Amino acid sequence: MSDSCCCGSKKPLFKGSESIPADAIILFDGKDFSGWVKRSDRNAPAEWKVENGYVEVVPGTGDVCTKELFTDCQVHIEFWLPLMADATGQARANSGVYLQGRYEVQVLDSYGLDSQHNDCGGIYRTKAPLVNACRPPEEWQSYDIFFIAPRFNECGVKIASARISVLHNGVWIHHDLEVHEPTGGQLDDNVSEPGPLMLQDHGNKIRYRNIWARKL
Ligand code: MG
Secondary structure (H helix, E strand, O other): OOOEOOOOOEOOOEEOOOOEEOOOEEEEOOOOOOOEEEOOOOOOEOOOEEEOOEEEOOOOOOOEEEOOOEOOEEEEEEEEOOOOOOOOHHHOOOEEEEEOOOEEEEEOOOOOOOOOOOOOOOEOOOEOOOOOOOOOOOOEEEEEEEEEOOEEOOOOOEEEOEEEEEEEOOEEEEEEEEEOOOOOOOOOOOOOOOEOOEEOOOOOOOEEEEEEEEEO
């Protein structure tokens, strides 16, 4: 297939070996986490630990947010869960990916479970994934998330709720799901405003890598 457009100039669809779209905003490339700040003080740099191509939650340092703000967007993110054999339920490798800082796609070790809304891939307090697509702990997993922000009329009245589709490890687990309100633990309730991508510190050493987003 040609990578030239009709005027002959080169216009690559992807950059690098990770098939990252040319219009993607790189939020974490494995080394540079400077685009992230603390939830509790968004003028202060995030304190999570960067090493070996990933960033790891430092428990107690708090949730982290991108400086970049988003409305409609596509997000790619990869995560790795520690094996916590003695922990159960919400204590077992918990974190979360928050769209606009308000809508959480749960991150948890839910391998082999009958998934509920608060299990991995669930939209917290809202909807269980269509299927449990989890890999075991200590394996890299991915989310590809498609987020449509709530819509408001000229008087500021909400006329449409947020909508989310999610692929978990390439498996379609939410299809255009309406999410009527923030899902808990959100940054704020100002749903008409753009918000950051936020990652949750729930006290466990979750790792993340290859984080990028496209504004839609
Ligand atoms: Mg969580």
